Amino acid sequence: MARPLDDGDLAALARAQPLLLLFDIDGTLAPIVAHPDDARVPADTAVTLETLARMPGVRVAFVTGRAVADARRLIDLPGAWLVGNHGAETRDADGDVVVHVEVAAYAAALRAAVDRLRVALADVPDAAVEDKALSVTVHYRRVARERVPEVAAAVDRVADELGLARRSGKEVLELRAPVAVDKGTAVRALIERLGGREPDAAVVFAGDDVTDEDAFVALNALRPDAMTIRVGALSEPTAARYVVNDPAALAALLERLWAARR
Numbered sequence: 001m002a003r004p005l006d007d008g009d010l011a012a013l014a015r016a017q018p019l020l021l022l023f024d025i026d027g028t029l030a031p032i033v034a035h036p037d038d039a040r041v042p043a044d045t046a047v048t049l050e051t052l053a054r055m056p057g058v059r060v061a062f063v064t065g066r067a068v069a070d071a072r073r074l075i076d077l078p079g080a081w082l083v084g085n086h087g088a089e090t091r092d093a094d095g096d097v098v099v100h101v102e103v104a105a106y107a108a109a110l111r112a113a114v115d116r117l118r119v120a121l122a123d124v125p126d127a128a129v130e131d132k133a134l135s136v137t138v139h140y141r142r143v144a145r146e147r148v149p150e151v152a153a154a155v156d157r158v159a160d161e162l163g164l165a166r167r168s169g170k171e172v173l174e175l176r177a178p179v180a181v182d183k184g185t186a187v188r189a190l191i192e193r194l195g196g197r198e199p200d201a202a203v204v205f206a207g208d209d210v211t212d213e214d215a216f217v218a219l220n221a222l223r224p225d226a227m228t229i230r231v232g233a234l235s236e237p238t239a240a241r242y243v244v245n246d247p248a249a250l251a252a253l254l255e256r257l258w259a260a261r262r
Contacts, residue, residue, distance in 0.1 A: 002230055002243040005253060009227065009242070014260040016202030017057045018195045021049075022187055022215075025064045025074055027170065027208035028231045031247050034142060036066075036130065041075045045251040052258055053077055059194045063087070063186045065169070065211060067132040068097055081194070086176065086211060087186035088134040103134050106177035109162045110136055113175050116161070120154040127151050134177070136164075141171035169209045183211055184218030191222060206250055207240075208232045216240045 013019055023029055029049075030039045053060040061081035064071045068084035068091045082091040088103040114131040117138060121127040126142035140151045155173045159166040165178040187205055190196070196203050205215050206229040216239035219226040230240035231250055244250050 002234060002238055002240050004244070005227075005229070005242050010253075010257055010260045013202050013204065013227070013257055015200075017200045018198065019058045019261075020191065020194050020196045020201065020203045021052065021058065021060045022190060022203065022205040023060075023062050024183075024207035024209065024212050024215075024231075025062055025066065025071060027247070028206050028212075028250065029062075029247055030074055032170065035128075036139065039074060042247075042251065045247070045254070046075060046077070048251065048254045048258060049075070049080075050077055052254065052261070053080060055258075055261055058261070061190050061194065063183050063190070063205075063207075063215065065132075065135070065137070065174070065209075067134065070132070081190060083183075083186045083190070085132055085134040086183055087181040087189075088177070090186075090189070099134065100179070100181050102179040103177040103181055106164070106179070107133065109164060110134065110175065110177070113158050113162055113164060116158045117154060120158065121151060124151060136175040137169075138173045138175075139171065140173070167211065169211055182214040183207070184214035187215045188218050188222055196223065203227065204229065206231055206244075213239055 026039055029045055030041045033039050052058050063083045065086050066084055068082055068089050071082055071084055079093045081093055089097055089099045091097045113136045117129045124147055128139040130137040138155055140148055159175055164175040167174045195201055203223050203226040205219055208231040216228040219228050220239055228240040229242045230238045231244055234243055
């Protein structure tokens with residue numbers, strides 16, 4: 001059962017060397033908004049993250065469903081790693097981007113999916129098809145509830161036609177390459193690259209959505225002492241060990257961590 005964090009939890013993080021801080025973005029650092037293009041990481045949160053990232057032994061990375069280029073509009077922290085498209089592409093601390101080779105093989109199928117879905121959903125008001133090159137997201141947050149099954153059926157049909165994998169999130173349906181790449185594989189790779197296996201290391205991952213559960217599960221298996229944080233009221237079970245109410249509460253937690261680590 002997930003629980004709130006206390007001062008003892010923060011004290012352990014204050015001593016860690018290195019300390020890996022891994023974050024989803026939408027709904028975690030940036031409040032959820034009606035249209036994804038309007039999302040923003042609050043300025044105060046960005047400043048706190050930048051201050052933490054400059055501290056000795058602190059390593060920051062973002063793991064998001066957005067494409068890397070799009071995610072950089074929301075948060076572009078010098079020296080931070082950025083994993084986009086649920087692990088399909090990675091931008092390292094030097095700014096070099098690497099695309100997962102098995103996912104790249106499905107680029108043509110994903111482009112075709114965008115075209116087919118835009119045709120299939122053209123007469124569904126407020127259904128939006130987002131082309132992320134290495135995945136496709138259909139947003140239905142503003143779609144009339146009686147038409148959501150129609151949206152889901154179109155996504156299922158296109159997935160079957162093109163041999164793509166279908167995933168669900170908060171008011172979204174996604175099509176991805178049918179490859180074992182997700183936020184779980186992403187955080188495992190980051191731990192290896194950023195020193196998360198070192199004896200005195202500590203790892204934090206915060207996320208708010210169904211897709212973040214992949215990261216929670218992976219971290220629980222790889223590092224049972226990892227601080228996995230679910231952001232948002234718990235309406236369903238989670239593999240996370242801790243919970244905070246919303247992005248504002250997470251931002252306040254990061255400020256407390258900065259103060260504890262000074």
